[in-house]
Amino acid sequence: MNTELIAKSYEPQQVEKKWYDYWEKNALFRAESTSTKPPYCIVIPPPNVTGTLHMGHALNNTLQDILCRFKRMQGFNVLWQPGTDHAGIATQNVVEKDLAARGTDRHAVGREKFIDLVWEWRRKYGGLILNQLKRLGCSCDWSRERFTMDEGLSRAVKEVFVRLYEEGLIYRGDYIINWCPRCHTALADLEVEHQEKESQLYHIRYPFETGTGQLIVATTRPETLLGDTAVAVNPEDKRYKGLKGVRVLLPVLNKPIPIIFDPYVDTQFGTGALKITPAHDPNDFEIGNVHHLERVKVIDEQGLMNELAGPYQGMDRFECRERIVQDLEKLGLLEKIEPYQNAIGHCYRCKTMIEPLLSKQWFVKTAPLAKAAADAVRSGRTRIYPGNWEGVYFEWMDNIRDWCVSRQIWWGHRIPAWYCTACGEVHVAKAAPERCARCSSQELVQETDVLDTWFSSALWPFSTLGWPDTSAELSTFYPTSALVTGFDILFFWVARMMMMGLHFMGDVPFQDVYIHALVRDAEGKKMSKSKGNVIDPLEVMDQYGTDAFRFTLAALAAQGRDIKLSEERILGYRHFVNKLWNAARFVLMNIEPVKTPDTPKAPATLADRWIFTRLAQISDQVSQAIADYQFNEAADLCYQFVWHEVCDWYLEMAKYHLYGEAPELKQATADSAQEILRASLKLLHPFMPFVTEEIWQKMPGTKGSIMSAAFPLATDFPRDDTALKEMDILTGVISGIRNIRGEMNIPPSKTVTVVVDAAQAGHREILDRNLDHLKALAKVDGASVGKDLPKPEASATAVFEEISVHVLLKGLIDFEEEKRRITKGIQKLEKEWEVADRKLSNQGFLDKAPADIVSEVREKAETLSVKLSKLKENLSFLEGIGD
C-alpha cells in the first residue's frame, strides 16, 4: 500500500490557485502564431471593463473553456483571444459617479482631463473581471489581451469608419432618434427596452379654425401637442370626408394646423384622428416627411420644455403633461381619459423613459451589409446552434433598420470627422486634415460625438488578430472556429460582427455560433440586483469549488432551455468532485510501488475487459457530444461513467485482486485501475480543470500537465464486446441478490447462501469464473451454480433472463412478503410482455416494421415469457408451502 496519504476529502481552495499559476507560468495557454497543428480559435465576448463576473459570464466562459481545453487536448493550436470592452456609457457613468461624490462633474473637469480619469480608473479596476475569469479557470492566452480602446483597435475603428463613409455606407443627417435625457445621448433602436405600462389615452378636442365643430384626437402624450404640425386621418374614413383644406386650432397655443390624409392612420383606433408631432415621434416623423410638414421641437435634450412650448417653457416633460391636461380640462377641450396599456421605451442603461427627438446623428446604412450577413448563414458558411436561432437572425437581418452610431458622450472612439467652420464642409479621414478641401480654411473642428461601443465590438474577431495590418494571426485564425454567446446579444453583437467581418475580411468571422441559455434563479426569474435573487459566482466558487460550479453549469447547459440554477444542484456536483477525489485516493493507495510497466498487457479479468470497452465507447460519445455543443450530454456521460461504472462496479471488483494474494493479478489490476483513472481524468479535464490536474500530478506515469495530455480516443483501449454481455450477466445476478437482501432487510453484515440455476452452459461458465466477485459484491458465503437445480424450500428467488437465483433464507424468510414481492414482479413483467405480444400479433407490425426491430421484440417477448414462467413457478411453489 502506498504510504503517501492524500486528504480524505477534496479541498479546492488550496489547489485552484496553485495550478492556475502553474499553467500560466508554463505558458500552456499560449497559442502559436503559426503552427503545423490545425488552428482552433475562439474570441471571447469581451466583458465590460466596469463589469464584475456574473452568472452569465460564468456560463459563457465555462463553455468556451471546455471547448478550448478539449481542442487543445485533441492537438489543436488553440487561441482563446481575451480582452475587454470599453463600454462607453457604462464606464462614463461609473467615473461620473466618482466625480459627483467629490462634488464635481465632467463639465467642470473638461473633456481631456475626464478621459484621463477614465483611463486611470481602467488601470486601477479594469482588470478585476479578468482576474475573476482566471478564478473560473479560463485558459485564455493572456499574452494577447486586447482592449477596444487600445491603439490597434482604435486604428481599426478609424479605418472602418472612413472606408464605410467613402463607400456611402455611413451618412449623417437629421433624423428622429432615441434620446436618453439622463445619459444625455442618442441610443440605437436596440438599446431601447420596451416595457408594457398602464397608461392613459387622452381624447382631446381640436376645434376647427372656423369656430364650429371639432376633431377629437386620441393620444398618450398630450404634452407633445405643442409640437403638433398636423392632424392626420385616413383618406378612406367616411367620418372625415370633406375635411380637405380644413384647419384645426392647436389647443392652448391656438395655432392653426392642417388636416392631412394618410393611409397610415388606423380608422379603428381611438377616434381615427392622429395628431402629428414630427419632432417627437418616429411615425409622425415619417408622415411629416411625406407631407412636408414643419418639425417643431418642443422638448430639449434635458427632457425640459423649450421656448416653443409657450407657457410651459422650462417645465419637465412629465410635469408639463399634468399641467396641460389640467388646462385642457379648464378649456373644455378634454373629451375623456381612458385607461390604456402600451409599451414605452426605456434606456437599457438607466431605465429612464426615452424621448424620441429630432437630432443630427451619424448612421450606418445596414441593408447592403445585412444581406451578405444573412446569406452567409443561409448558405451554411456560418452555422448557428441551436438552429432555431437562425430564424431569429434572419428575421432581424431581413428587416434591419439603419444603425445610429453616434453617441453624445466623451468616453469612446471619437468620430473621425472634421467640420470646416468657414464653409461647413465635412471631412472624414483617419487623421485630422490640415486644411479644408473646399475652401482651404485651417479652421477645422473635430466632431465631438463618439461611436457606439458596439461599433468597435463589431470588429473584434479581426481587430484583435491585428487588422488593419496583415498578421500571422489573421491568416492562421481567421475565420475563427466558434463564437459562444447568449441570445441577448445576437443582434447587438453577433449580427454586426457578421456584417463587418464579411465586408472587411471578405469572409465570415466564425464558422459556428453557439447560442447558450440564460441563467435564471431557482424560480426561473431573471437574476437581477434589484430583485435580490442574484447568486454570485465568486461566492459559489468559494463555497463549493470552481470545478463543482463549472460542472454544474455544463450539466445544466441543455440546448434551447434556460438554466434554473439552485445551490442544491451545485452541491450535488460537489459530491461528484469528491467522489472522483476518493476514487483517486483509492487507486493511489493501492498502487504497487516501483513498477509502472510501459507495456500494457491485454486485460486479463472480466472487470478490465469490460471497463476498457466501456471507456472506448464513452470516449467516443463524450468527444462527439462536445463537438456538437451538447455540453449537458457530455457532462452526464462522464458523470454516469465515473460514478456508476468505474466507482460502483469496476473499483469494487478491482478490490478483490488488489487485496488478494495473486501478485500478478494484483499488479495487472493496479495498472489497469491507474489507466482507467488517468483516462477518466482526461475526459473530465475540460469540465473540471483543477481537481483533475491535482490528481494527475500525484499519479505515477504522468508527465507534465494534464492540459497537454491527449484526449482519450476509442482506439486507445482494447475493446471486447463479449465482456459487455458477460458483465451484464454478472451484474444482473448480483443485483437480483441485492434486491432480495434489500427487500428482506438483511443487513450487509449478514452473508447469505445462494443457489444459481442457469440453463445455459455459457451463463454457468461466466458465473463460475466470477464467483468470487459475486460473493464479495452480494455478500454471499456460499454459491452453487448448476443446471436444473431445485429451489430450496426456504428461499427467495430472483430471475435474470433465464437464470434463477435462489437466496436461502432459513429463518429469515417471510413467505407472505416473498409472495407479495414475486407477484409484484410478475405484474410488472406481464405488462411488458403484453406490449410486446400485442406488437407480434399485429400483422401490420410484422409486415412493415424493420426486421431488426421485429426480431428484437420477438427476443424480448421470449425472454420475458421465460422469466415469467420461472416467477410463476416460484409463486406456486410458495403457495404450496403457505398452505
Add this chain to the structure above:
RNA sequence: AGGCGGGUAGCUCAGUGGGAGAGCAUCGGCCUUACAAGCCGGGGGUCACGGGUUCAAAUCCCGUUCCGCCUACCA
C-alpha cells in the same frame, strides 16, 4: 400584432418515431479498511388537453390551453 421556446416523477430537467430516464427530494437497510459529501435497495409518471398521420407517437402534423421570452412605429 407577429415570432420563438416550454408544459415528462414531489422539485429541476434530459430524452424527439420502436423497451418512460437522470439529479435532488422521499422511504427502508448499512459507519462493508476510497468516499456518511458515502454504500445497498425500494416507491413514485394519463409524458398539459383533444384530434390526426403511422404497423408503432412523449417524440411527427393540426387544434385547444397555460407559462416564459423576443421582435414591433398603432397614436
